[in-house]
């Protein structure tokens with residue numbers, strides 16, 4: 001693997017076992033993209049850049065002879081690494097910088113570069129990191145202004161991934177305004193692609209939709225102030241014949257939790273341009289002379305083995321090169337969460353009862369969700385008042401009870417919000433977003449607190465620290481329950497507010513996690529409204545959705561798995577009556593695994609079912625699910641079944657989940673497995689027999705039986 005520079009031809013090559021990524025510096029200093037795809041050897045770059053004779057470039061001279069215009073009449077069709085703005089290329093610019101006098105033409109040309117081992121982290125934003133990486137940094141200069149662009153590319157040894165960063169330095173004295181800054185650009189010399197994006201809603205997150213690309217522009221974006229339920233900052237661009245296990249596919253992702261836009265443009269040249277960055281709507285950011293702006297990191301993934309290859313690279317990148325939590329690879333405790341059992345309606349006595357019953361069903365971490373602070377008997381008050389509601393609960397006693405039963409204790413916060421009915425708001429209404437003159441929109445009775453204001457970040461840090469110092473707490477659930485509107489804040493300019501809010505949130509997370517490195521943080525945003533790489537840097541797991549109906553979860557967890565590993569997907573056995581506890585448990589196992597209902601109401605049989613699933617969790621989860629390789633076998637978006645399997649990295653063990661949705665008669669139904677070692681023999685818990693890896697992958701598990709609706713199988717394979 002490596003990054004190399006061919007000085008004679010001014011060509012950069014970034015290569016590993018997965019791909020070659022090649023670009024060139026032209027005579028004018030512009031970076032011209034040449035190739036991104038499966039690994040290739042040496043070639044003559046002119047064979048990639050020659051677009052042939054072009055009628056529009058010829059004219060009839062006065063003498064009647066056909067001549068070719070000497071000027072580069074159409075110089076807009078090259079593949080770019082950082083396309084210009086305001087010149088001839090009209091297919092979408094990654095950078096628009098407004099300079100003195102309102103000039104927005106922006107065109108970056110090469111100045112210098114360096115190649116080095118490793119990967120520096122960004123200074124203000126979460127980003128990937130790692131030893132097994134090499135980085136190329138280029139310094140480019142805008143020919144229309146005094147700013148420079150640091151463009152960097154990181155190549156990881158064992159991943160089909162390139163991480164891209166851009167930093168703009170204002171080297172002049174005058175202010176400049178960034179009107180648009182993308183984190184990645186990829187130009188491809190073809191357009192016969194499909195695009196898969198992951199759209200949704202509250203309780204319907206990350207539904208996969210595949211659509212053909214056509215001429216023009218299609219974009220997937222959020223302007224909600226968070227990465228959103230509606231569109232996830234991740235999409236796959238693939239060949240028409242690409243499927244789970246074969247065909248070429250590219251994917252794009254973003255290490256950021258705020259507004260984003262991923263745009264795909266097919267122009268008249270049948271060139272496809274992908275841009276991803278901060279959503280330019282409501283974005284305009286002033287960089288003063290001598291200062292810099294760091295854009296969030298962009299991630300590009302390549303696979304010649306279909307979507308499965310994309311997922312493997314994404315999952316390994318997230319687990320090995322993104323998540324910071326030091327214990328992320330260890331088996332996590334069986335989590336019990338109080339929310340769906342009692343919502344806000346509890347007292348010390350009832351929670352002690354919950355704890356005893358949670359311990360009885362095998363929970364190892366008890367999480368007291370919303371309702372423990374201020375005067376939080378209803379969801380219309382107290383966000384911001386992060387003091388224990390002593391009138392309602394005795395928190396010390398609750399934690400002692402957990403410890404006496406060998407359970408850890410965790411607690412819920414929603415730091416980025418404030419209720420108008422709170423002591424904090426009464427004292428400091430200016431801490432809420434909004435200009436104070438216009439009505440502020442309430443959503444779930446709450447307003448957004450201005451984390452762009454450092455004073456607010458300090459206050460939240462102090463209040464949360466007081467709780468985390470004062471009580472023995474092992475886990476924090478970090479929630480965010482509304483979209484952001486009325487973005488006027490007291491400290492930031494309008495066009496800077498969205499970005500500064502998320503920077504403030506990252507600052508707070510950073511400080512807390514440095515102070516409490518042993519605490520396990522779980523992200524949440526009304527369920528899965530902020531499931532993104534920015535949050536995963538801080539939270540090794542995220543509550544995937546407030547939807548705990550196990551059938552809906554088949555879709556949600558399946559869609560989420562394209563980008564995100566099972567180790568990140570919060571999934572619990574809930575009280576939903578549609579399936580047995582055991583069947584719900586099988587689905588919850590394909591995630592971080594937890595339990596969430598009133599445990600006092602469980603019958604003896606139901607308790608035994610949960611315990612049976614706990615036993616599987618203990619035995620297999622760490623190697624097979626948390627750190628293993630995932631394969632999607634049947635898509636619920638395309639048929640009546642959902643099937644996932646996960647295989648330990650050493651290929652010794654695997655778990656297979658199969659669920660059908662509507663009732664089906666007996667019919668031939670063989671489920672061919674993936675990812676096993678052909679030369680090994682495995683026992684399976686379906687028929688109790690032993691077969692070779694090749695048998696399971698070529699013949700499959702025989703499920704040719706009558707299937708009642710929602711019938712669910714969990715099959716364990718172990719090397720015999």
Ligand code: GLA
Pocket residue numbers: 339369370412479481524525526527543545546
């Ligand atoms: C959000 C979360 C839930 C729960 C509630 C508490 O909706 O997604 O899991 O924590 O908030 O208010």
